[in-house]
Amino acid sequence: MAQLDTLDIIVLAAIFLGTVAYFTKGTYWGIAKDPYASTYAAANGNKAGKTRNIVEKMEESNKNCVVFYGSQTGTAEDYASRLAKEGKSRFGLETMVADLEDYDYDNLDTLPEDKIAMFVLATYGEGEPTDNAVDFYEFITGDEPSFTNSAEPALGNLRFVAFGLGNNTYEHYNSMVRNVTASLEKLGAERIGAAGEGDDGAGTMEEDFLAWKDPMWTALAEKMGLEEREAVYEPVFGITEREGLTKDSPEVYLGEPNKMHLEGSSKGPFNAHNPYIAPIAESREVFTVKDRNCLHMEIDISGSNLSYQTGDHIAVWPTNAGKEVDRFLNVIGLLSKRDSVISVKALDPTAKVPFPTPTTYDAIVRYHMEICAPVSRQFVATLAPFAPTEAAKTEMSKLGSDKDYFHEKISNRYLNIAQVLEDVESTEKWTAIPFSAFIEGVNKVQPRYYSISSSSLVQKDKISITAVVESMHIPGRADALKGVTTNYLLALKQKQHGDPNPDPHGLTYNITGPRNKYDGVHVPVHVRHSNFKLPSDPSKPIIMVGPEDFLYSSEWEEYGKILGDKFELITAFSRDGPSKVYVQHRLQEYAKEVNELLEKKAYFYVCGDAANMAREVNTVLGKIIAEQRGIPEAKAEEIVKSMRSANQYQEDVWS
Template identity: 75%
Template sequence: MAELDTLDIIVLAAILLGTLAYFTKGSLWGKTKDPYATSFAATNTAKAGKTRNIVQKMEESGKNCIIFYGSQTGTAEDYASRLAKEGKSRFGLETMVADLEDYDFDNLDAIPSDKIVMFVLATYGEGEPTDNAVEFYEFITGEDVSFSQGNDPPLDNLHYVAFGLGNNTYEHYNSMVRNVNKALEKLGAHRIGEAGEGDDGAGTMEEDFLAWKDPMWAALAAKMGLEEREAVYEPIFSVVEREDLTKDSPEVYLGEPNKMHLEGAAKGPFNAHNPYIAPIAESHELFSAKDRNCLHMEIDVSGSNLTYQTGDHVAVWPTNPGEEVDRFLNVFGLGSKRDTVVTVKPLEPTAKVPFPTPTTYDAIVRYHMEICAPVSRQFVATLAPFAPDNETKAEMTKLGGDKDYFHEKVNAHHLNIARLLESVSKGKTWNVPFSALIEGVTKLQPRYYSISSSSLVQPKKISITAVVETQILPGREDPFRGVATNYLLALKEKQNGDPNPTPFGLSYEITGPRNKYDGIHVPVHVRHSNFKLPSDPSKPVIMVGPGTGVAPFRGFVQERAKLAENGENVGKTILFFGCRRRNEDFLYEKEWEEYKKILGDKFELVVAFSREGPKKVYVQHLLKERAKEINELLEQKAFFYVCGDAANMAREVNAVLGQIISEQRGVPETKAEEIVKNMRAANQYQEDVWS
């Protein structure tokens, strides 16, 4: 073969370089730096790839107290942040908050004994760890857990504190903190104070946390020789107003969740950090009564890589109503500065800014802060020093310190922070550092809804069924209204012809930041669930779902009807549905008739109309009336599903099922309860419930 001349070599080299450049684009070059990542994710060195070694991280950053959190919806993360702030302000601890998934744990035994480790752990679903705590949980509770130092016992060096977030309506109440605590003690670690347990099911989570933390701090101070000092506010973030930028500057975030959205080039994977701005294919009201109404919405995900399975959840990213945004900005004297651009940066290396910057006060409050939620007693106490006068300061101090008084004046009326401050100070303006608001007001969280469609029938269209939340509260002039469902109602009104929808007088920026949502799009992602039909369609299923608890069962029945049309052998399918009146809130009445035509005697709908008879009838009553058939189906290994209210309905259905098994099989109730527990353990009994 002839030798290559110089031109050939140059051409081949150019081709080689071009090929290399193409295949390394985005990994070795051409990767635009995301200012959002710079503002908070990159300051967390674990995420930036510097270290997953927690001991090294604590040494590098000069920390002597680390608070790990396992959080699904943000509450545990919020409590961890509050502990970190209080530890620093009251005791001078050098604290840091850490996401459990950011670190390895085989060197927990190397953490010096004069350092403090705290665990704030939520229990998710049926006793499972939260997504970010799975690896830690499997490691610490594993049979073959091993550590770096070879000590005996391995964690004799570790001093720790633990608080759990749970829901007593679930069987495995607070199992995460209980099991982790047990595992740590088994490995020789030393717990300081009691392991606290918060109960969302009883609605006492906040007070449980406050009741736990004060004796915990006392025990910690005694054990570790800490000296309490007068708590002085020290900002975690710097907030700098930018005169060189306006809200129309292209690099300014106006509510976009990340840089890709800011630049209009958002792409997958779409998830809890990166929502898909999904078109709403259609929307209508299933019913509208004097005190409530119910929406059906079809979300089109065909333009994304989002997939779902029947029984999964869809997360809607809401925006706060304009009236509450105005109220919040005005009470803090920011109404005239709403469009002022600010850059927010952490003042210490482990803090994370919870939204992208530079941005505006309006965008932060509208898209990133949970300003409509009832205010916490601890935050009220934190704001007392900033009161505009002594009378207001005294009242805020009393509210922050007196549990019963706070419940009477604040909790009972579901007052958010701005409404409370307006009321207490009689409309005076509060001069609070904006950093304190970023730290004290929790992040606006996505709301999760059980998907009410079958992925087999409509894989690229997700159905939502949601009652628009409204609560009439004594002593409050206007009702408390849910953030996400009223936002969805505004979107429905816009889609159906109202150019400026204001449901119940609430207005929303439904066209989104820079009008990118155009009023008929909604930010969403999908959360996968274990709430699933049996893989064998011939298995019988019994479903109990009153009200919007019927949502996933619409998907289940839709799927079974499709399977039957495809020639599959479908087992007996019974749905116990509850509503008030046939002519008021009988959800999907016509659809059930269509499914009945397809499934024949394989499908039965049993409806409890609670307000039609001389006495109230609920799903659990009708379940008991069918005791013989229910037991026979269970003996055929039927799957049993419950969806809806956890505190009352789900608990009563669980009890009724035990009674049915006891009576029909002639066994003691204790034995029947054991059978129900075994059904749960085998996934034969599944719940998708909420408080």
């Protein structure tokens, strides 16, 4: 994700009148972002059972606890898996994890009282359900959901717990878990313990989850008569080394997402399960400074049947940096076996292998594991028993149990799992950790989503992205924190411009892909459609607000010359001069003009940082309306909310 607010920012505010939107069609209205990413499942992994009846599935697999998840970026799915594992190891529950889109919900009224349902639900965008939870949400919050029986109350038998993943910088904070909990209780279901709420905006998601789950388990154990036992690691996946196969064997996956890609016959539709290997038609630097990179890339989708509209997002499927792959394999003692072929099999019939097999250790770590992500305190605690020395075991246990100590030593430095293991014990290898524990405990690599910065009318067969390459110096770290995908894209750009061995910021990438199938500078992508759209009526005025460096400055100048008085560009250079001038200050200065445009039903667009800029813009806009129209601020705030509801006020923001 391009965290522009953490770098040398120049804030740009653009006020457009109607025709500019239709002249440029938002040609460069978009910057790199990575707040959301659809959960993708390997097409070759184990599928959910044939039945869509969850009660039937639980009965046939002898389960008494189901953990449903609604996930957009994979985090909710990860928490669901962790809850299921903990329920099994600590309390002996027979647990299963369930994707909400894999099952029907009209039979929830038949779930026996001696079974428990857990819901881990992320809120997406402006209070919306995640893609995989849309049908469930519409059903359960509907006016009269129809269930199998005619009992009153309909869900009087259902016992449930709930945890939500949200972001307080958005107006509808954690609305998914709040609305689902309210609907379930309205239908007669019994909630056990408090409904938890994690806050990504405050950076406390992990600790919010940990603080919620312990009292939840206490309440659940009391209600269900569960007895806690000493937690023992029980693998979900079995791993077998395949002596007769090598990495050159045609049936071995080396990072291909599914069988079509393995056989070299990948066909559409291209989506979150099946990426298109797209040529990069053009790449160039937008910044002129030496110590920072901002990329403009043109991705060719002409051979894919993919289509997009201005305002949509493109997903880039990243590859982990070679340096981090080597670090991970080395610290767990598998560097010499990186190319050994293994098969991975689910030991539980309800579990899914998160990637196709047979494959190699290297391919799993390079293409399928988020090895560069910050590590969770709970995962560190689960690895403590496998430490190579008593001193390391003691340190891992302390890190796992002491919130403040973990923050000081680990999370404050944004260390990934391999860095943590190196930090705790650098001499001995961590060979006792079962590889299955990493498959279960390290999230799957997720596609990164970027705002499309090109016009679908001007270039329907090419998608542009504008991405600041992330490389941040963190106190207490020897090396910089580097963005996984933006540095991967920088390596592709360097390759395209003649560097045979690109090494951006000290990182190397296998940019030619599995079996060199991406040679010629290709990148795996798919498109996600968005509700961030220009008005259908071209006569409506448009106000656009965005923080960014003065990108494409010559093109803005050109548009100004062509459009004349139909276009006005207002800049706010927040890092220039003795005082900081932000975009919200400029809005206030132009309060009269802004209000006049709004009274003409102007559409208002905000793109950028949710935590600071977007929130301030929202507040200032309410004040402008109140001052200019002589109404109370509370009434003005209601007007802004109504604009949001009518899609007259739209945001494409990240935290």
